[in-house]
Amino acid sequence: MTVSFLLQIYVDGVSSCPTHIASSFFLLPFPYAMSSSNSIPKPRSNQKSETIAMGITDTTQQSFDRAQELKQFEESKLGVKGLVDSGLTSLPPLFVHPPETLSTLKPARPKPDSIPTIDLSCCDSFRRPSVVAEVGRAARELGFFQVVNHGVPTEVLDRTIAAMKAFHEQPIEAKARIYRREMETSVSFFSNFDLFHSKAASWRNEVLEWNHQVQRLGSLLLGLLSEGLGLSADKLQELACLETRVMVGHYYPYCPQPDLTVGLMSHTDPGVITLVLQDQIGGLQVKHGDEWVDVAPIPGALVVNIGDTLQIMSNDKYKSVDHRVLANPNREPRVSIAVLYYPSNREDEFGPFPELVSSDKPAAFRQFTLSEYMRRFFTKELDGKSLINYFRA
Secondary structure (H helix, E strand, C coil): CCCCEEEEEEEECCCCCCCCCCEEEEEEEHHHHCCCCCECCCCCCCEEECCCCCCCCCCCCCCCCHHHHHHHHHHHCCHHHHHHHCCCCCCCHHHCCCHHHHCCCCCCCCCCCCCCEEECCCCCCCCHHHHHHHHHHHHHHCCEEEEECCCCCHHHHHHHHHHHHHHHCCCHHHHHCCCCCCCECCHHHHCCHHHHHCHHHCCHHHHHHHHHHHHHHHHHHHHHHHHHCCCCCCHHHHCCCCCEEEEEEEEECCCCCHHHCEEEEEECCCCCEEEEEECCCCCEEEEECCEEEECCCCCCCEEEEECHHHHHHCCCCCCCCCEEEECCCCCCCEEEEEEEEECCCCCCEECCCHHHCCCCCCCCECCEEHHHHHHHHCCCCCCCCHHHHHCEC
């Protein structure tokens, strides 16, 4: 199935807590964008359009009118990268996080074996059951793992990273035409051929090839995860969890004071699974017990994490865990591309699979529609597990 995409770009930022030092390129699938209001959900309170930037004149002031600063940030249209390019040497107050957040931003202790690395080359052989066991164990115990020998050519990975980097490093005026806070699902918007053929869209071919690859790999991963639950390999695909994908291209520029802020706040992902391509800069961390663990980049590897929806459908067997990205202390920007997989029918009811519910293991979550879930997701802040707990039985 061909997936049509909408384009949306955000810079993380909040009205009730400090902004994040990252910009994000969103590709939203057409089926996912349809709703009764004929528009996609508004950005959460912790997200602003990349057209926004910050017109701070005194970065040393201790108290400031936050609403006014946010307004300046939105109207100046430079973006986070624009701030860095302008020669910023200290963080504006809007980006500084409170002590309770900063106190946890300590380097993770080296734990090279904490995040499992799973070889997918044997999935079509007699060794498939052992791969299923590895995937299931990682999904139950940590909710994160990396995969190698996944079939995506190295040159595709490299070109995708390069294309996303090039997109974010275009002049502001080249990107500004396609930035907006909201996008209606009108035919004219989807028929904006200039968007996809102009010089500002030189990333198009690379993104489309990446999209083709993640569809194939997503099918394999969903099958392994289904079998890891003792279900048929096509169980998750029966819910059309492969067709609806959201691609997010993150760009983390150099941060002059990384000890005062974060790249992306601690959160869990709302979908079924997330597949992440990251460069070699590092900064992604996962919460394991009371500790934060680095997801160290491995050349050629892709990161997989369990989303809230799959934790619910697995009746708590699989774990969707908190993760975050540290601010980037390196002069070289950090780039990552995440693909989130969702069930395609927003109005169907979801909950624990009946096969995983018994008298010994009653349903841990109530039934809900994806529309209900996403409405809540887009109107909350990135604050960990509070959303999934809302749906507990």
